[in-house]
Amino acid sequence: MGVLKLHGHPYSGATLRVLSVLHEKGLEFEFVPIDLATGEHKKEHFLSLNPFGQVPAFEDGEIKMFESRAITQYLAHAYADRGTELLFKETKKMAEMSVWAEVEAQKFDPPAFKVVFELILKPMIGGGAADEATVAEQQAALSKVLDVYEARLAGSSYLSGDSFGLADAHHQPLAAFDSRPYVSRWAADILSRPAWVNALAQQSNAP
Amino acid sequence: MGVLKLHGHPYSGATLRVLSVLHEKGLEFEFVPIDLATGEHKKEHFLSLNPFGQVPAFEDGEIKMFESRAITQYLAHAYADRGTELLFKETKKMAEMSVWAEVEAQKFDPPAFKVVFELILKPMIGGGAADEATVAEQQAALSKVLDVYEARLAGSSYLSGDSFGLADAHHQPLAAFDSRPYVSRWAADILSRPAWVNALAQQSNAP
Numbered sequence: 001m002g003v004l005k006l007h008g009h010p011y012s013g014a015t016l017r018v019l020s021v022l023h024e025k026g027l028e029f030e031f032v033p034i035d036l037a038t039g040e041h042k043k044e045h046f047l048s049l050n051p052f053g054q055v056p057a058f059e060d061g062e063i064k065m066f067e068s069r070a071i072t073q074y075l076a077h078a079y080a081d082r083g084t085e086l087l088f089k090e091t092k093k094m095a096e097m098s099v100w101a102e103v104e105a106q107k108f109d110p111p112a113f114k115v116v117f118e119l120i121l122k123p124m125i126g127g128g129a130a131d132e133a134t135v136a137e138q139q140a141a142l143s144k145v146l147d148v149y150e151a152r153l154a155g156s157s158y159l160s161g162d163s164f165g166l167a168d169a170h171h172q173p174l175a176a177f178d179s180r181p182y183v184s185r186w187a188a189d190i191l192s193r194p195a196w197v198n199a200l201a202q203q204s205n206a207p
Numbered sequence: 208m209g210v211l212k213l214h215g216h217p218y219s220g221a222t223l224r225v226l227s228v229l230h231e232k233g234l235e236f237e238f239v240p241i242d243l244a245t246g247e248h249k250k251e252h253f254l255s256l257n258p259f260g261q262v263p264a265f266e267d268g269e270i271k272m273f274e275s276r277a278i279t280q281y282l283a284h285a286y287a288d289r290g291t292e293l294l295f296k297e298t299k300k301m302a303e304m305s306v307w308a309e310v311e312a313q314k315f316d317p318p319a320f321k322v323v324f325e326l327i328l329k330p331m332i333g334g335g336a337a338d339e340a341t342v343a344e345q346q347a348a349l350s351k352v353l354d355v356y357e358a359r360l361a362g363s364s365y366l367s368g369d370s371f372g373l374a375d376a377h378h379q380p381l382a383a384f385d386s387r388p389y390v391s392r393w394a395a396d397i398l399s400r401p402a403w404v405n406a407l408a409q410q411s412n413a414p
Contacts, residue, residue, distance in 0.1 A: 051359075060302075067310060070305040092270050095277070095285075101277070102274035103259075105313070110317075152258075
């Protein structure tokens with residue numbers, strides 16, 4: 001393993017996802033800020049790290065990666081013996097966590113991101129007011145997902161299983177308090193983890 | 208490990224994704240057809256296997272899973288010594304394949320599925336003609352993704368790396384021939400694999 005470098009922007013949820021896992025694992029790393037406002041992520045030197053031109057990108061010596069969930073999975077495996085154990089050794093538990101990690105990517109993130117984009121990011125970047133029909137449609141989709149989460153979390157402390165794991169960490173950028181008691185307790189738990197609080201602290205150094 | 212059961216429908220791309228990997232690994236399994244036309248996937252006995260009410264669902268003895276990509280990942284790890292090796296042992300190669308597996312889920316599948324839905328599935332289920340604006344928008348998004356694929360495949364036989372792997376298998380349900388020479392050669396390669404041809408053969412037994 002070599003020097004760890006995370007290229008990203010602290011207002012990017014995907015960057016925060018990786019930052020949180022780096023802190024959970026207690027790893028030393030260099031944070032390389034990418035200036036999204038000037039389109040640095042679409043310039044050649046960044047495109048050589050991620051041809052899709054999106055933050056974050058990551059380097060561990062000669063290993064170069066992009067896609068936040070691939071990076072966190074790599075970190076959890078390659079540094080299994082460091083910091084918080086984010087995987088399960090038992091096959092059955094690991095299979096269960098993989099299911100909920102996929103649920104985050106396929107079911108939770110698309111509507112949650114669209115709601116946050118319309119209500120928060122769009123006004124912030126001068127894109128005008130939220131499209132109310134889109135917000136209503138995506139909130140309805142998200143609500144159905146959270147009904148399933150409530151049932152899962154009524155019987156299990158975490159989505160991952162009986163302890164915090166990668167599937168929970170992946171939700172941190174878009175997790176929010178909610179009227180559902182178990183979802184609310186879970187969101188409060190994962191958002192109060194020191195690693196997540198540390199990840200957010202990077203925002204005070206935003207370019 | 209126990210008796211393998213795949214609950215699904217052979218016209219579902221996600222079901223085909225798992226079928227293909229089961230055939231790659233040379234595993235014996237029982238295929239349990241779920242009648243989507245009568246809404247069997249929204250009834251209690253299926254919801255106990257997947258609370259989101261979507262095919263496929265999977266059982267390996269007491270291990271119960273859903274989300275096609277979580278199932279294929281489980282099969283590739285749990286049956287690593289059977290059939291086609293779909294993972295890499297070397298850390299750097301495995302990290303690279305994880306990136307392209309995430310690219311499939313995050314960048315390729317959303318526009319590719321929307322194009323196929325509008326042009327093929329919507330008319331098939333009596334949903335009327337394709338929405339031309341949606342098709343144009345999603346084809347443009349897909350085209351940008353395939354430009355990146357073309358560059359990757361110019362230097363590597365497969366998206367996964369120098370041999371066929373899980374990241375390639377995940378693309379089979381929506382891979383298609385294309386005017387880009389390397390993408391076209393790759394699509395022809397992965398779609399001619401006996402395991403994929405066997406997966407498609409299940410369609411002749413569709414309910």
